[in-house]
Amino acid sequence: MHALTGFSLVSLLSFGYLSWDWAKPNLVADGPGEVGEQPSAAPPQPPHIIFILTDDQGYHDVGYHGSDIETPTLDRLAAEGVKLENYYIQPICTPSRSQLLTGRYQIHTGLQHSIIRPRQPNCLPLDQVTLPQKLQEAGYSTHMVGKWHLGFYRKECLPTRRGFDTFLGSLTGNVDYYTYDNCDGPGVCGFDLHEGESVAWGLSGQYSTMLYAQRASHILASHSPQRPLFLYVAFQAVHTPLQSPREYLYRYRTMGNVARRKYAAMVTCMDEAVRNITWALKRYGFYNNSVIIFSSDNGGQTFSGGSNWPLRGRKGTYWEGGVRGLGFVHSPLLKRKRRTSRALVHITDWYPTLVGLAGGTASAADGLDGYDVWPAISEGRASPRTEILHNIDPLYNHARHGSLEGGFGIWNTAVQAAIRVGEWKLLTGDPGYGDWIPPQTLAAFPGSWWNLERMASVRQAVWLFNISADPYEREDLAGQRPDVVRTLLARLADYNRTAIPVRYPAENPRAHPDFNGGAWGPWASDEEEGEEEEEEGRARSFSRGRRKKKCKICKLRSFFRKLNTRLMSHRI
Numbered sequence: 001m002h003a004l005t006g007f008s009l010v011s012l013l014s015f016g017y018l019s020w021d022w023a024k025p026n027l028v029a030d031g032p033g034e035v036g037e038q039p040s041a042a043p044p045q046p047p048h049i050i051f052i053l054t055d056d057q058g059y060h061d062v063g064y065h066g067s068d069i070e071t072p073t074l075d076r077l078a079a080e081g082v083k084l085e086n087y088y089i090q091p092i093c094t095p096s097r098s099q100l101l102t103g104r105y106q107i108h109t110g111l112q113h114s115i116i117r118p119r120q121p122n123c124l125p126l127d128q129v130t131l132p133q134k135l136q137e138a139g140y141s142t143h144m145v146g147k148w149h150l151g152f153y154r155k156e157c158l159p160t161r162r163g164f165d166t167f168l169g170s171l172t173g174n175v176d177y178y179t180y181d182n183c184d185g186p187g188v189c190g191f192d193l194h195e196g197e198s199v200a201w202g203l204s205g206q207y208s209t210m211l212y213a214q215r216a217s218h219i220l221a222s223h224s225p226q227r228p229l230f231l232y233v234a235f236q237a238v239h240t241p242l243q244s245p246r247e248y249l250y251r252y253r254t255m256g257n258v259a260r261r262k263y264a265a266m267v268t269c270m271d272e273a274v275r276n277i278t279w280a281l282k283r284y285g286f287y288n289n290s291v292i293i294f295s296s297d298n299g300g301q302t303f304s305g306g307s308n309w310p311l312r313g314r315k316g317t318y319w320e321g322g323v324r325g326l327g328f329v330h331s332p333l334l335k336r337k338r339r340t341s342r343a344l345v346h347i348t349d350w351y352p353t354l355v356g357l358a359g360g361t362a363s364a365a366d367g368l369d370g371y372d373v374w375p376a377i378s379e380g381r382a383s384p385r386t387e388i389l390h391n392i393d394p395l396y397n398h399a400r401h402g403s404l405e406g407g408f409g410i411w412n413t414a415v416q417a418a419i420r421v422g423e424w425k426l427l428t429g430d431p432g433y434g435d436w437i438p439p440q441t442l443a444a445f446p447g448s449w450w451n452l453e454r455m456a457s458v459r460q461a462v463w464l465f466n467i468s469a470d471p472y473e474r475e476d477l478a479g480q481r482p483d484v485v486r487t488l489l490a491r492l493a494d495y496n497r498t499a500i501p502v503r504y505p506a507e508n509p510r511a512h513p514d515f516n517g518g519a520w521g522p523w524a525s526d527e528e529e530g531e532e533e534e535e536e537g538r539a540r541s542f543s544r545g546r547r548k549k550k551c552k553i554c555k556l557r558s559f560f561r562k563l564n565t566r567l568m569s570h571r572i
Contacts, residue, residue, distance in 0.1 A: 046138065046358045047333055048229040048290040050281065051350070052274060053100070055093065055147060055239040056315060058300020059324055060307040060439060061267055067307070068439065069264040070251070073275040074294065074328075081292075081330030082377050083340045088388055088420075089298055089325035089347045091316050091432070093149050093173055095391070096297040096347055097234070101130045101150070101162075103351025103362065103370040105389050107499035113395040116151045118172045118184040119507035121524055123151020124162065129366075131351050132163030135230045138358040141165055143219050145212045146234030149173050153511065155522045160196055168195050168215045170208075170236065172520055177208045177236065177243040182520060190513020192520045199519045207245055208236045209266070213273035217280040225285040228358065233277065234297075237270040238263055240304050245269060260439070263305025288332050291357060293350065296326040307439040312473040317432025318390050318418035320473055335378045343376040343383035353377075389495050390418035395502055399429045402461030408482075411489040413461040419492055423468035426478075426488035428461055436472070464488070 061067050063075040064083070090096040094115040095106050101124065106112035109125050116122050124130070132142040144164040151157045152171040159167040170192045175182040180193035180203075193200045203211060216233050223229055248265035255261040274294070281287040299322040300306020302314040313319025325347070348370035352362040356372045371384040393416045402414030407428070411417075416429035464478040464485055478485055510523045 045289075046140075046228045047331070048225070048231075048281075048286045049135070049140075049354055049357065050229075050231045050277070050290060050292045051100075051233070051354075052277070052292065052294045053097075053146070053232070053234040054270060054294075054296050054326070055234070055236055056298065056301050056304070056306055057238055057267065057270075057296040057326055058302070058306035058308045059296075059311050059321065059326060060309045061238075061263075061300055062326055065326075068255075069267045071267060071271040073271045073278065077274070077278065077292065077294065077330040078328040079338065081328050081337060082334060084325075084327035084329070084343075084345055084377070085340050086342045087295075087325045087327040087345045088323050088390070089296060089327075090391070091298050091318060091322035093147075093239075093297055097148075097150055098124055099346075099348045099369075100295075100350055101132070102128045103131070103348050103366075103368040104128070105348065105369045105495075106391055107389070107495060108367065108369065110500050110503035112391055112393050112499070113502050113504045115173060116149065117507065118182070118520055119188070119509070119511035120151070121153045121505050121508050121511075122503055123153060123157030125503075126156055130163045131354060132230060132232070134163075134351075134355045134360055134362065135228075135358050136163055136165075138228070138355070138360045140228045140230045140358060141223060142230045142232075143167075144232045144234070145169055145215045145219075146208075146232075147173070147236050147239075148234070152520070152522055153508070153524045155197065158197055158522065164232070166196065166219070168193075168200065168203075169212070169234065170194070174239050174241070175208070175236065176241060178205055180204055180208070188512060190516070190518055190520045194521070199517070199521065201519075207243075207269075209269050209273050210245075212236075213276050216277045220277075220280045220284045220286060223284075225289070229286065230354075230358075235270055235273070237273075238266040238306070240301070242266065242305060257305070259303075259305040260307075261305075291329065291331040291333060291354075294326070294328050294330070295347065295350075298322060299324070302437045307437070309437065309439050310472050312436050313432060313434050314437065317434065318416070318427055319431055319434050320467070320471060321437075322432065323390055323418075324471075329377050333378070336380045339380070341377060341380070343373065343381075344385045344388070345373050345376070345383060346370065346385060346388050349373045349385065387419065387421040387491070389492075390420065392417040392492065392496055392499060393429075393502075395504060397430055399461040401459055402429055406461060407489050408486055410486065411492050413489075417492050419488055419495070420467060421488055421491055423466050424484055424488060425465045425467045425473075426485065426492070427463045428489075428492070430461075431463070436474075 061069055063071040064078055090099060092115055094111060098109055098111050102109060135142055142164050143166045144159050146169040148159055148169060148171045155161060171194060172182045172192050175192045180191055181189055182192045183189040193203055212233060212235060216231060219231060242259060242262035244262055244265035248269045252261045252264045255264060281290055299308045299315045308314060308321030311321035311324055313321035315322055351370045352368055352372045353374050355362040356374060362368055373383055375381040376383040396416040398414035404412045407413040413428040418427045462478045463476050464481060465473045513520050
């Protein structure tokens with residue numbers, strides 16, 4: 001159990017709770033009876049589904065969580081709908097997106113380690129039936145706008161081959177908000193904005209948040225409300241680089257911390273983009289038969305202006321600050337509105353939930369790890385979910401103080417893993433940076449303030465928390481409840497027996513944008529895919545054969561591999 005060296009004055013501060021419209025600002029109201037809203041009527045089925053995903057937005061970075069950032073649209077939509085306050089996502093980009101679109105845990109798609117990098121011959125497994133493909137089967141028109149980040153080395157991996165009728169956005173993990181350039185290392189840079197399967201050179205120069213909101217509105221304007229629509233808007237905001245139109249920065253000119261100031265401006269701009277999409281839903285006749293879902297993709301990056309306060313940890317970690325998500329559902333179809341739900345919900349649950357709303361069928365028999373949680377959200381019933389496997393990552397740096405013996409012979413506690421069962425949460429291995437980081441509202445924090453919220457000890461590899469009673473993960477109960485630890489370690493072992501091998505291939509130099517006209521895009525054919533897998537297998541066999549003779553070289557390589565992993569985790 002950790003002990004805190006003191007109690008920070010920051011925890012005593014109270015943060016008050018506190019609009020771009022490029023189209024027609026005076027047509028957007030803030031309450032009932034808005035312009036464009038249709039009279040109530042029995043809605044046709046199935047509903048239009050609008051899923052809005054933000055990137056790196058912290059748990060504290062929304063008005064209704066007491067933030068210093070203005071988000072009036074999100075606050076209003078959440079207040080009129082159902083706030084999800086027991087909602088979980090994954091700690092980094094690719095895993096959350098893969099679980100959203102497949103309804104499966106990472107261990108069941110081979111994507112349990114890190115993210116898909118631009119030069120890796122890897123993508124969302126092609127044998128998986130995606131959410132938009134299931135919705136197409138149900139008669140939906142499907143459209144995606146924004147960040148893909150699920151691989152693109154073959155054309156078969158592209159969004160338009162995975163269930164979306166149209167696509168406008170970026171394929172990689174982060175791009176410049178205006179130029180859409182992305183560098184994956186020194187000198188490995190390329191343009192990344194695509195429309196369908198073509199490079200959208202002509203759209204460069206437009207701020208991505210505004211561009212994506214405009215495209216979403218255009219889709220709604222050109223689509224018939226009589227045909228069900230699935231619109232997936234995956235904003236790049238508020239991922240780095242920290243860039244915002246000047247008018248939003250001006251609102252936060254008194255904010256001392258420069259990174260927080262830029263980040264806040266980006267969040268507010270994104271909030272107004274959501275307002276414009278909502279306005280378009282009402283103007284073009286979709287709203288009364290729509291379900292709007294808002295979700296973040298992982299915890300905020302605290303070194304880049306984000307805040308998960310008062311939760312522990314940040315993006316890239318399995319502490320609550322990395323995996324507790326922002327989420328709400330806004331819809332005229334909700335049976336019980338204007339409330340907060342404590343039902344346990346995970347990002348994998350959207351797959352069966354939305355397929356069910358569309359009139360389709362999806363269940364555990366299809367290999368899904370998600371549950372249909374619509375009755376829990378709409379009617380306030382109990383959630384069918386009782387546990388969440390946050391992840392098992394056998395490739396992540398093993399914890400020095402972990403062992404099979406430390407896991408009662410059930411589980412090697414050096415392996416990074418996290419699971420929640422009922423009210424209990426267990427972490428093993430190295431969960432990631434585990435401090436409590438107050439909102440960075442000042443230009444520079446005194447070092448003594450940081451030290452007051454730092455962990456007193458890290459010489460362990462097992463943590464146990466009662467998350468219902470201790471959502472801030474301040475009281476480790478692993479030593480007091482070995483019975484619970486044993487039970488959860490056994491559940492990890494059960495899950496691990498169902499895991500498929502990790503797919504994390506070496507980077508391919510042919511992915512360099514210079515070989516694709518200066519843009520990121522597919523580079524491999526079906527034949528090359530087979531050859532790459534054979535070469536990978538031969539390389540693994542060769543390395544095993546030489547391991548004993550070259551042990552010193554192996555240790556050196558291992559050192560640099562671990563160093564690179566740590567450096568990249570900060571970059572992510």
